[in-house]
Amino acid sequence: MTLDLTPLHPRFGVEVKDFDLRGMTPERFAPVRAAFEEHSVLLFRNQSFEAEDHLTLARLFGPIEDRNADERPKGEAFKIPEVSNVREDGTVTQEMDLHTLNLKANMLWHCDSTFLPVPALTNILVARVVTAAGGATELASTRAGWADMPEELKAQIRGRGVTHRYSHSRAKISPELAQLPMFHKWPDQLWRAVWTNPVNGREALYLASHACAVTGLDDEAAEKLIESLLDYVTQPRYVLSHTWNVGDVLVWDQRAVLHRATPWNYDEPRKLTSICTSVTDADGLPEMKVSA
Ligand code: OGA
Ligand code: MN
Numbered sequence: 001m002t003l004d005l006t007p008l009h010p011r012f013g014v015e016v017k018d019f020d021l022r023g024m025t026p027e028r029f030a031p032v033r034a035a036f037e038e039h040s041v042l043l044f045r046n047q048s049f050e051a052e053d054h055l056t057l058a059r060l061f062g063p064i065e066d067r068n069a070d071e072r073p074k075g076e077a078f079k080i081p082e083v084s085n086v087r088e089d090g091t092v093t094q095e096m097d098l099h100t101l102n103l104k105a106n107m108l109w110h111c112d113s114t115f116l117p118v119p120a121l122t123n124i125l126v127a128r129v130v131t132a133a134g135g136a137t138e139l140a141s142t143r144a145g146w147a148d149m150p151e152e153l154k155a156q157i158r159g160r161g162v163t164h165r166y167s168h169s170r171a172k173i174s175p176e177l178a179q180l181p182m183f184h185k186w187p188d189q190l191w192r193a194v195w196t197n198p199v200n201g202r203e204a205l206y207l208a209s210h211a212c213a214v215t216g217l218d219d220e221a222a223e224k225l226i227e228s229l230l231d232y233v234t235q236p237r238y239v240l241s242h243t244w245n246v247g248d249v250l251v252w253d254q255r256a257v258l259h260r261a262t263p264w265n266y267d268e269p270r271k272l273t274s275i276c277t278s279v280t281d282a283d284g285l286p287e288m289k290v291s292a
Contacts (some may be wrong), residue, residue, distance in 0.1 A: 005039070009240040011144040012257070013041035021249055022053045029060040036061075036122070037199045038239040040213025041139050043242065044249040049126055054275055061251075061279035062121050065113060070185070076188060082253065083261075084271035086129065095266045098177050105173045106261040107131075108187055108209035109140065109234050111254045112276050115166040115189055115210045120254045121278040121283050129242040129271035134264030136243045143204040143256040146194070153232060155224055157193045161215040161290035162207060164189045169209035180287050189213070191292045195255040198284045204256040205233055206288070215290070245271070 004017040014035060021044055024032075036042055047053075058064050066078055071261035085093045085100055093099040113120035125137070144155070165188050171178035193214075195206040207229055241262075242250055253258060264270060279285045 001031050012141040013240050014039045015043045021047050024057045040253045044252045046247045058124055058275040058277050062280050065276040065278050081274050083274050086269045086271050092269050101174045101177045105169050107268050108169055109230055109258045109260050111208040114164040114208045118278045121279040122251055123276045125250045126273045127246050127248040129170040129246040129269045131268045131270050136241045136262045138239055138241045138260050140234045140239045140258045142233045142258055143202055145238045147203045149232055160193055160274045161190045162193050162211045164210040165212045168212040192288045212260035
């Protein structure tokens, strides 16, 4: 089966046209996975996509990430996470609520779950309620950016480990937000700074807003280097912006892409459902561990 692919950007990202994601099977998934490895971002439009379809697709990518397993009463099932400012009663959260501030932390360039003992391979976002204006999601190819990066800058990070801490990104938005227990559940994680895709050998810079230290550098030097690297790979020529329509399904490779939300009028509801899947050894996880 061949997919009908239309580029979203000259360097990465494709729209998969005329593809129904309902009831995915391993056979129909194989070319989708191949396109994911090659293009890093996949967009499917006009999907009528139920929770069960979302879960079925996610399981084909890998184990479903469940950050709140420890907080749920025994026997209560996993609920698909929402990226949303809509409360259960339908009202929206206020701009300076901690909940909204946490959504604002998504506006820092990041990669999901680099602070977990097993980080995410992908996030599968489904647009449920979209805003009239604003609220696009931007994606930056750390594969393209790394390929073009001057050797002098690459040499500064090559071979080093980077520490990732959830509360670090939240502290950039609000010290109060950063203190919430949900941002302190996991110890710091140390990952290599370059992820080599085991399928095609392509390298990509692996950084995030959660990155707070670099092996062998003092805090100031680390912060400066992280900023220079992020600035390089998030230049407009490596970025694609996705404006949401209801029914869009966006999937990206966290090993090769950074992403961020963009602002909207916070009086307007915006709701995406989101399933992250975890990387497995076959995705290159063992090689990302920094040996002591
Ligand atoms: C996420 C995320 C961006 C957005 O779900 O991990 O960063 O635009 N979302 O909501
Ligand atoms: Mn995210």
